[in-house]
Amino acid sequence: MERPRIRDYFQQDLSQNETITPKQRAILQASLDLFAEKGFDQTSTSDIAQRAGVAEGTVYRRYKTKAALRDAILAPIAAHIVPILASDFSEDALRQRYPSLQAFVTAIFTDRVAFAKANVKELKVIFEMVAFDAERREQILSQIAPKMVKQMGSVINQLKADHLIVDWPNDLILQSLLSQLFGYLARLMLELPGTEIEREQAYLITVMTKILTPGEHDQITGQ
Amino acid sequence: MERPRIRDYFQQDLSQNETITPKQRAILQASLDLFAEKGFDQTSTSDIAQRAGVAEGTVYRRYKTKAALRDAILAPIAAHIVPILASDFSEDALRQRYPSLQAFVTAIFTDRVAFAKANVKELKVIFEMVAFDAERREQILSQIAPKMVKQMGSVINQLKADHLIVDWPNDLILQSLLSQLFGYLARLMLELPGTEIEREQAYLITVMTKILTPGEHDQITGQ
DNA sequence: CATTAAAATGAGTTATCACTCACTTATTTT
DNA sequence: AAAATAAGTGAGTGATAACTCATTTTAATG
Incomplete structure (x- = not known):
């Protein structure tokens, strides 16, 4: 592994x-x-x-302007974040059949977490842009989201066929996974107190695996 | 209910x-x-x-300054967000024994989500402050976090005693719950496309319940 | 209606910031 | 080492933003 x-x-x-x-x-x-x-x-x-x-x-x-300076900083990240977040699956994850959910989750998130850790500052700057620049938000999201949904969707569908993963809509599965990931990243970025990185990361995988494990109580409760 | x-x-x-x-x-x-x-x-x-x-x-x-104007806007929120996030448990949630995890999760998060929905703009402004003002961040967090950990801790411990909840450290349980909550709120605040509020909210409770349900595979995997 | 107090106004002040440019210093090239 | 090119400098500029204040408008009071 x-x-x-x-x-x-x-x-x-x-x-x-x-x-x-x-x-x-x-x-x-x-x-x-x-x-x-x-x-x-x-x-x-x-x-x-x-x-x-x-x-x-x-x-x-x-750099002729302050904004150009920011963009120059973000350019390498922007160039890599798309493949890291999405496209990679086609070569790596998709072809390989994972023996267990945990293997899948570990494989998928280990390098993403590593990437995020190595680029905490850059991500903060990107987040600031995304949060308050509606135009750029859509530009970035329209670039990343469809690829991600599509690529991740393929893997999820395959796992669904093998009954290794819960039978929820793909976008909801994605949201719950990303929520966990970003919650973890938030602790990193904001330097919240009492963060023991190693333990957190192990926990992240445990929680994600648990969310995805199929079970009897998985129908979504209407209110 | x-x-x-x-x-x-x-x-x-x-x-x-x-x-x-x-x-x-x-x-x-x-x-x-x-x-x-x-x-x-x-x-x-x-x-x-x-x-x-x-x-x-x-x-x-x-208001003598622009900052004072912002603070005047945030004051009522700041005054209510603490009780909403934390103190409420003492009267409400803590005394009551919940028959099921789902009842607990539903009770805990329904009003918080409602509060967040009714104050999306204010929360956005608070988040901007917290993200880039380290001083204020600590000030706000030191105000909210301990109460929350303490109050939620009580409820969680009680649920643990009744074997209704997974036996993880309380701070990790909190993080995974808050991650889900904030992930949901992010979709609200950023007006991400394809968000069907009602479905999302039902899903939120389902996922949280699933995370917290005790099971055999809950030991945290070391890296 | 007259008087007083509060609210609102907008032209003006000060400060800061992004950005420029004529000039100096360092580095290559021949 | 001379010439040419690139890198670096910092005082200066125009624009904009936060904030002030003398004056006008509106509301309250007797």
Whole structure:
């Protein structure tokens, strides 16, 4: 069960780009840190310059606007988050038949959690955008959601055929799984007190497995 | 099972305050709407004045700063959210022994969901604050979390004694429940497409009940 | 109706922020 | 090492935002 080793998507991050000068890298890092700490609007370009140890003009050397700077930070994430969240299933998860639900859940979420952990700050910035920019929200969601529903749907349907998973509508299954995942991520991102990462992660898989295990009491109760 | 009728906490909202002029009420309403739509920082006081149909000076008549205006909006929520989230259990839930898990889950979450639905905008503004204001986050959490853990803990322990609930650590039980709740609320707040409220809510209770039902496979798997 | 107090106004003030540009410093190229 | 190109600088600019205040409008009171 060593299968889903962590991909190297996120090792190819800011520090990877070759044609970038040290000061520019410092600017990117400072921007990311500040955006995650205080939010995009609460961060001024002079804040960024100060944190990065450069002149304010330098901030504008490569990126013409503050928004472009944010987008440059999010670009690599946006490019990878779609495959990570969705497309991967076709090659990996879909072809393989999982012997148990727990194996499936573990396989599916281990690398996603790892990805999220390695990109907590970036995710915070993305969330800020999604929460208050309706246009971008739809743009991002329309990009991710259908693929995800489709790909995950295939796996779920296969598990349903094998009677390994509860017979609920796929979107509801997805919502309950994502809720658990995001609840876990929220504790990471907000640095809530009393978070023991390892235990939480084991628990995450346990809960997800339990949700998905078929049983007799699974009809949805109308009110 | 008609028990938890919706409290009138949230009927005593903005429109309740007697010593307030129509224009001031319009300002509060416009502020709330805009903060929820665009975020606090992206909303200017002239935006507010325009939306409310008043002069910009009028915005500053009662509240000296923009932040004070936001706080005035959040005050009634903050005053009620604590009892709603936590203290209520002592009178209501704790004394009563629930015949089944589903009865418990239904009782606990029906009024909370109703509260959340009636205050979606306010919650959005609170979330924005909590997400990017570390100080306030700790302030709010230190106010809510301990009460909640304590009160919910009592109920959970009682259910544990009756073997009606899974034997997991209380904080982990809480996290999984809150994850489901917030996942549901996220769909409300972000107006995600394809959300059928009634079905979702019935599903929410089903999933929570399933998570909590004791079973043989409930030991938490180490990694 | 006259007087007084409160509410509302909007032009104006101050501060900050995103962004520019003429210029200096560092790095390549020949 | 000279020339050329790129990177970096920081004072400066225009725009916008929060906030003020002298004045006007509305409401309350006797």
